[in-house]
Amino acid sequence: MSRAMAGLIAGMALGFAGFFGGFGAFLLVAALGVVGLMVGQLMDGDLGPGSLFRPRDDQQRIREDRRRVHEQWLR
CATH class of the missing domain: 4.10.910 (30s ribosomal protein s13; domain 2)
Incomplete structure (x- = not known):
């Protein structure tokens, strides 16, 4: 969707x-929609428990690391 x-x-x-x-x-x-959205993102792995308290640059680094691991896993 x-x-x-x-x-x-x-x-x-x-x-x-x-x-x-x-x-x-x-x-x-x-x-309740916001709560459901956050739970869904937690379950998908898009949002971690500490994501709300982490500085923005760390989130970008983690996203890039996650992408690299995913690309390596697909090979």
């Missing part, structure tokens, strides 16, 4: 929550 399609689905879910449940439901759905 493309990111545009995921964004469309998320926007529609937030719209329905806001329309039928009010602003409180809108905020709850938005917060």
Whole structure:
């Protein structure tokens, strides 16, 4: 699924929550969506437990190292 399609689905879910449940439901759905996104990224390996507290340059280095390991593994 493309990111545009995921964004469309998320926007529609937030719209329905806001329309039928009010602003409180809108905020709850938005917060749970962010939590779900972070859990999904953790499970995919795109986000590590320490990624939120690590400086940006370290994240770039780790991403490059991960790419090199992946390329070596595919050979």
